[in-house]
Amino acid sequence: MYQPGLKGVVAVETELSNIDGEEGILTYRGMAIHDIVQNYSFEEAAFYLLHGTFPSEKELQGFQSHLNKYRYMPPYLQQIIDQLPIEQEMMDVLRTAISAVTFYQDDTHDTAIQLIAMMPTIIACRFRHSQNKSFIVPDNNLQHVENFMYMLTENVDSTHVKMLEAYLIMTMEHGLNASTFAARVTKSTQSDIISAITSAIGTMKGPLHGGAPSGVIDLLNEIETKDNIYETIHSKLKNKERIMGFGHRVYKTVDPRAEALKQIILGLENRPEWIELALQTEIATIDMLKKYKPNQQLYTNVEYYAAAIMKSLEIDPNLFTAIFSSSRIVGWCAHAIEQESNNTIFRPAAKYIGK
Structure with missing residues (x-):
């Protein structure tokens, strides 16, 4: 049966999130989003989506250590970002920069952490460059969201950080939306996770999906x-x-x-x-x-x-979709990992209506 845009067609089984539109409920791995936002940090929520459990104190320290390590961009990547035309939109820059990452590991989980950690740095680097301001090097004494705010604004206000962190946690994951589906389709071909995330970013750029508010x-x-x-x-x-x-x-x-x-x-x-x-x-x-x-x-x-x-927060409107992407990349990576664990290549049929 033909369904335009595959609307209503169940294409995957997932343990990552559930959306009940009639009752107004969103859960990550069975836990209500309200409870996660109220009780956990960005790092804990990301670990939970990627691994299926909340981290122990030791696991959280290890996860934070990995995020800190991978915040730094290799010099060649910063050169690419700086050399792109100044009129290039932020989402174009983000797509190009992520696709240029070449140091990924064989382990999909490790690569996912690298991408999650590096995306805020890419966004901040490009934004500062577009404002004729010097790039702010990541500060490993700061948590993920604090560091993002610091790299963008040179300032860390606890109220601002709490608001931004809440927004980033609740936009990490939202079912089989267009960008997540794009990531899973790419990963289903047994391509690498960087290609999957690049596909997702290209989809997020579309105004019908990731348009700024x-x-x-x-x-x-x-x-x-x-x-x-x-x-x-x-x-x-x-x-x-x-x-x-x-x-x-x-x-x-x-x-x-x-x-x-x-x-x-x-x-x-x-x-x-x-x-x-x-x-x-x-x-x-x-x-x-x-x-x-x-x-x-x-x-x-x-x-x-x-x-x-x-x-x-006085965030430049040109950053809205990119900041949204810096959160949703957690969901994209979690879906890519889930796709890899039980893979079937996507191959829907097309109904011929030509002569």
């Missing part, structure tokens, strides 16, 4: 202050405009990732001004949506709070 930022910029919330949202609904950041193709109720992000944010002291604006806008918008669209329940999705966080 710029629409939400535009909305918050337009509202600007809490005094303008009602008037702005009322006007958009009256004109039948789409309210960006509300509704999701999969989740028919609250997006669990948005809710988990929100809970982290509510627990912060000295919340940034943009976060406060986002919280108040959400309350007002949901209230008005009930009046304008009583038969359609719409809730905030993960992009809503992702945009608010990125805006609060």
